[in-house]
Amino acid sequence: MTLHERYGLTRVINAAGSFTPVGVSRSSPGVAQAAAEALGNFFVIDELQGAASVALARWTGAEAGAVTHCAAAGITVAIAAAMTGMRAEAVAALPDTTGMANRVVLPANHAVNYGHPIVQDVRLAGAQPVFAGTAGACTTADIERSISHPETSCLLLVSSRLTTGGPVDLAGAVAAAQRRGVPAIIDGAAQDMRIGELLATGADLVVISAHKYLASPTAGLIIGRSKWVQAARAQEKGIGRAMKPTKEAICGVLAAIEERERLDLAAWRRKQEDRVIHFVQLANALDGVNARAQPDAVGMPFSRAHLSIDSGRARLDARALAAALKSGAPSIWIMEHRLAEAELILELVQLGDDEIDTILARLSELLA
16 A cells, blocks of 8 residues: 555645645655665764765865754754854853844845745744845845844845845845855755855855755755854754754765766756646647746746636636646645736646646646
């Protein structure tokens, strides 16, 4: 019996991308084997973290890295590191920040909600979020003014399609922070294929989700300057204890990094593009559908299928169509953030050809 059969679980086709409510991603057999082997063994966890730091530095070009429970935990731990450094008494005191600089400056248009508000990650460390600019725009000058306060502990920036308004000049913002001696942290949770670009901004720390496109077991990665990575590791004796990685997660991360280093990214990208183009061609034959391939908004190396639904021609409007896909068997989940604009978005990266065929067949049934 499959796990779905054994426990009476809904079988899901995940065209919603690296989406936490449906399990984010699929690990390869090699990564799964590494995690399973770890479950049957003991390790000195500090040694595992040391091996992870070496692998992360080799892969990304950063000075050091560490593994934490997830990217959300990584944000909290990185902010804690900015407030405490290596001071053991400060690490032990959190989330009580009495006597510490505890203002975390965040562009107002980077106050994203990815299942919960990112500002909650800030507050979990005992810090106080302070917004620069507006929800519509944030300039480097706005950031300069906000970080000039003497109680500022760090600058938190977000690289995500969820941000609003105009783009923030990440490199300019980081440079502004560094001029004032304020550490800069970038949350790039779903951006593991862009780590080099994010580190090139000069950020002190970049936080990545390892279980999205890297497809490890659940884990977050904190990557950047050795000084701040060490301060993040110091939180394991404080609030980071509740956010620690497991042995199987770290071993899975190591295996996933090795697989990524062997990946022919150009060939992978061509394959993803071909699959999306093929899907779009077939979807355009459906009644009331205008399909197109659209590149990822923040520069990840793949496109998604965007299906505009003409409610005057299609049997179902976009909302009804998305609901029908989800309520079927198997349940098909898509990106729903453009439904108000009558648009369905499907990410095919994690899907097998048979699952893509199932989606097209279901769309044909619902729209015929």
